[in-house]
Amino acid sequence: MLSVEALTVRADGVELVREVSFGIAPGERVGLIGESGSGKSLTALSLMGLLPEGVSATGSATLQDQPLLGVPDKRVKGLRGRVVSMVFQEPMTALNPTMRVGAQVSEVMTLHGVPRAEARERALDLLGRVGVEAPRAYPHQLSGGQRQRVMLAIALANEPSLLICDEPTTALDVTVQKQMLELIVELAPAVLFITHDLAVVASVCSRVLVMYGGRVVESGPLREVFTNPRHRYTEGLLAASKLTPRGTRLPIIPGAVPSRFPSGCPFRDRCAHASPACESDPALTGEGHAYACWHPRD
């Protein structure tokens, strides 16, 4: 559905993203991980037609056979929000502080031609689905987590085929983060999920791309990449993450909520609870494990 070929992003003749190629199938959730400055955001912004001034992209990117690169601004604007949309880390800067959140959700629909009354009704429904029961609130009256839910509602309002998430939960506390990730999994169509948090990737994605120095250095099914990393950089990322090495004994927290994994626990063979039970038995589920299968280091 999304096909990116040899995407290269330059500023002042310097290549910031180099020859990046990947695809996303309908319904697929793909993680894009890598250290700060590796080119994740620029990759996403290229697909959205939102590169900063002085930065340009070459290569090709098509979404449902519609080109996203090298097309006139007006055409990209028509696709943005309707075919592909994005949720950013900081909702306060993306929301209009002077407008009620319900009106902000319906506005993105009317901008794409939905009649006002229908847009209002759909906005209420969508806000309800993301758990925001205050459509007449202004952004500053909501918590950070609620504002991010409003952003998700705005991003999904025109039923895009692809949702790009750039660190959408980094600023949220763990419980709120978990709820937000569950909503993304439940409501979004296909997802490109950018983060440097491997545990978050594990809870959302079934496939992962690893970027380093502007290139994709490794990619594959989540479980394969995380349990058998081929690139030294990926090994380093795993070692530095909260994932524990094979065989570490985990604290057991009785009564914790069972995990939800898109393609089975990706760390089963690193995990002391190396049995299917660790995915289904609440009594065996550690706190971190409960949502992301990350095993706290004791």
Ligand SMILES: Nc1ncnc2c1ncn2[C@@H]1O[C@H](COP(=O)(O)OP(=O)(O)OP(=O)(O)O)[C@@H](O)[C@H]1O
């Ligand atoms: N407007 C710009 N002009 C010049 N260089 C830029 C610009 N924006 C980003 N860069 C550079 O491009 C590289 C990739 O940046 P990018 O924001 O894509 O990284 P990232 O992987 O998303 O990092 P982070 O996780 O910190 O958001 C970095 O070296 C950054 O300094």
